[in-house]
Amino acid sequence: MLAPDWLTVPADVNELADGIWPCTARRGSACGILTVAELRVTDLVAEYGSPLYVIDEAAARGRAIRLREAFETEFARIGTKVNVYYAGKAFLCTEVVRWMIGAGLNIDVCTGGELAVALAGGAPPARIGFHGNNKSVAEIDRAVAAGVGTIVLDSLAEIDRVADAAAAHGVTQRVRLRVNSGVHAHTHEHLATAHDDQKFGISLAGAPAAVATIRARAELEFLGLHCHIGSQIFGADGFAVSAEKLLEVHADLLRSGPVPELNLGGGFGIAYTTADRPDSIEQIAGQVADAVAAGCARLDIEVPAISFEPGRWIIGPPGITCYEVGTVKPVPVDDGVRTYVSVDGGMSDNARPALYGADYTATVANRRSTAGPALSRVAGKHCETGDLIVNDGYLPGDVRPGDLLAVAATGAYCWSLASNYNYVGRPAVIAVADGRARVIVRGETEHDVLARDPGISP
The missing domain is CATH 2.40.37.10 (Lyase, Ornithine Decarboxylase; Chain A, domain 1)
Known part of the structure; x- marks a missing residue:
């Protein structure tokens, strides 16, 4: 057979398949x-x-609002709030920055160039999160000087680099710590980003020592853990398992200081062909919220604020x-x-x-x-x-x-x-x-x- 098993012969070759094309197509x-x-x-x-x-444009704005409202609704149900960051790496220009800010989202960047675009697009610095596994000293300094709301620490070396930049500018910088939950998303190998043998973050076992080092620097304010399990993920199961693992460490960290939030990343998948069957974003939001609520109840801890970082789901279709x-x-x-x-x-x-x-x-x-x-x-x-x-x-x-x-x-x-x-x-x-x-x-x-x-x- 020349055609793969998933590909079916269309009854009408002119038909635009539902859920793949823009809603106004x-x-x-x-x-x-x-x-x-x-x-x-x-x-x-x-x-x-x-x-x-x-x-x-209307579809992009509408999907941003739909996703934000879905997660806000489901997490309000379990007694907490949600912050949604648009992952600029998916597609970023100044106009898209304006769309996302107007839809009530924050902006996630991972290089100095993306930071420059976000600022040029009018994103308030406090609503920008800065990622990256190898942020340069110059990029860190620029982010701190600009007043970026949060910087995600991706390695132990970045703790002192960010703290030193904050000290130089006389500010306290809010930070998250990226960890690997060990949950391998069902996606392409190059898109799965939470297993240990890869370039992002640190091991979950190493988080307590790293957080102690962060807390020892007065120039840093520790917000919580961050994890991204992969991309083009169709269901909530991976997020639920990752949340369970993260909450166990989160609960341990609460014994020695505040941990106001937990960032579960992004990676929600979309349909590229008729073979793709992603769950609705409302279904995913509800199931992840239920998993977080159950985990917190089991650990007898307060439900933290939750953050997400979608990109593809908003701007792809x-x-x-x-x-x-x-x-x-x-x-x-x-x-x-x-x-x-x-x-x-x-x-x-x-x-x-x-x-x-x-x-x-x-x-x-x-x-x-x-x-x-x-x-x-x-x-x-x-x-x-x-x-x-x-x-x-x-x-x-x-x-x-x-x-x-x-x-x-x-x-x-x-x-x-x-x-x-x-x-x-x-x-x-x-x-x-x-x-x-x-x-x-x-x-x-x-x-x-x-x-x-x-x-x-x-």
């Missing part, structure tokens, strides 16, 4: 052109070029990427034929298939087809065999050069992982809302790509 009833926020993608590409990232088809090549394979559809982008604008073997869903966006489905593979233009955008999918059998393809759920970890491989400029990002479009990240021209080379004359 539609096909024109007559022409079949894909629209997002009432705008035809053909018009967007004509104005802004191809490839093109398109973000449904509102985004699509548009490409123009360049070549179509039927390739005989074993006892069948696979159609290779090459487009004008690739791993430079979506590295996830090459990095993780990630799956995506694509559709012909400029017309409705009456042809039957053909097993297809959407490839990029780069000089790599692994330069694939959709490894397995069905497109109309009459897909042809000049067609416009749209790929769903590309709002997260596509622009943020983009590169200039093969000297290709990174595409523009536009936001669409209420029938209007605007650029929120300018696309790179050939001049932009070459401008860094001092051997090229102006």
